[in-house]
Amino acid sequence: MRIIDRFSSEHDVFLEQLEVIERLVRADAPALQVVAAMRTLAAPLLAHAENEERALFPDLEPTMGGEGGPLAMLTEEHATIHGQVDELTSDPAAHRIPDLLDEFQGLLRAHIEKEEQVLFPAAAQILGDDRLARLDRDLERTAAA
Ligand SMILES: [Fe+2]
Numbered sequence: 001m002r003i004i005d006r007f008s009s010e011h012d013v014f015l016e017q018l019e020v021i022e023r024l025v026r027a028d029a030p031a032l033q034v035v036a037a038m039r040t041l042a043a044p045l046l047a048h049a050e051n052e053e054r055a056l057f058p059d060l061e062p063t064m065g066g067e068g069g070p071l072a073m074l075t076e077e078h079a080t081i082h083g084q085v086d087e088l089t090s091d092p093a094a095h096r097i098p099d100l101l102d103e104f105q106g107l108l109r110a111h112i113e114k115e116e117q118v119l120f121p122a123a124a125q126i127l128g129d130d131r132l133a134r135l136d137r138d139l140e141r142t143a144a145a
Contacts, residue, residue: 002132003056003139004120010048011112017041018105025101031094034101038088045085045108049078052115055139056123063126070119077111 021037057071064070084104092100123132 001136002124002129003136004123004132006136006139007048007052007056008116008120010044011116014041014045014048014108015112018108021101022105025098031092031097034097035089035091038085038101042085042089046082049081051139053078055135055142059127059131059135060119060123064119064122070114070122074111074115074119077107081108081111 017037017040021034021041024034024037053075057065057075060071066072081104084100084107088097088100088104127135
C-alpha cells in the first residue's frame with residue numbers, strides 16, 4: 001500500500017464520522033452525545049495529521065515546502081483543526097456547539113479536499129509508487145495512534 005492510500009482511507013472514515021456528528025446536531029441530540037461523538041473522532045484525526053507531517057511531508061519539502069507553500073498551508077490548517085478539536089472535546093457550552101462544529105466541519109472538509117485533489121496526486125508524481133510504499137512501511141513501524 002502507498003502511504004497516500006492509507007491516508008485516503010482514513011479521510012473516508014473521518015468524513016463518515018463527521019456525517020454522524022452532523023446528523024446528531026440536526027436531530028437536536030444532547031450536547032453530551034455530540035461531544036462524545038467528537039471525542040471518538042478526535043484522537044485518530046490528530047494522530048493522522050501528525051503522521052502526515054512526520055511521514056510524508058518531509059519527503060515533499062524540496063518541491064512543495066517553504067514559507068507560504070502548500071505544506072506550510074496544510075500544516076497551519078492542521079494546527080487550526082487541532083484547536084477546534086480541543087474546543088469541541090472540552091465540554092463546550094451547548095449553545096456554542098453548532099457554530100463550533102460548523103467551522104470545524106467546513107475547514108476539515110476543505111482541508112481533506114486539498115490533500116486529495118492536490119497533495120496526494122503531486123506526491124504520487126514526485127515520489128512514485130515504490131517510495132510511497134516504503135514510506136507506508138516506515139510509518140507502520142513508528143505510527144502515532
Ligand atoms: Fe489528511
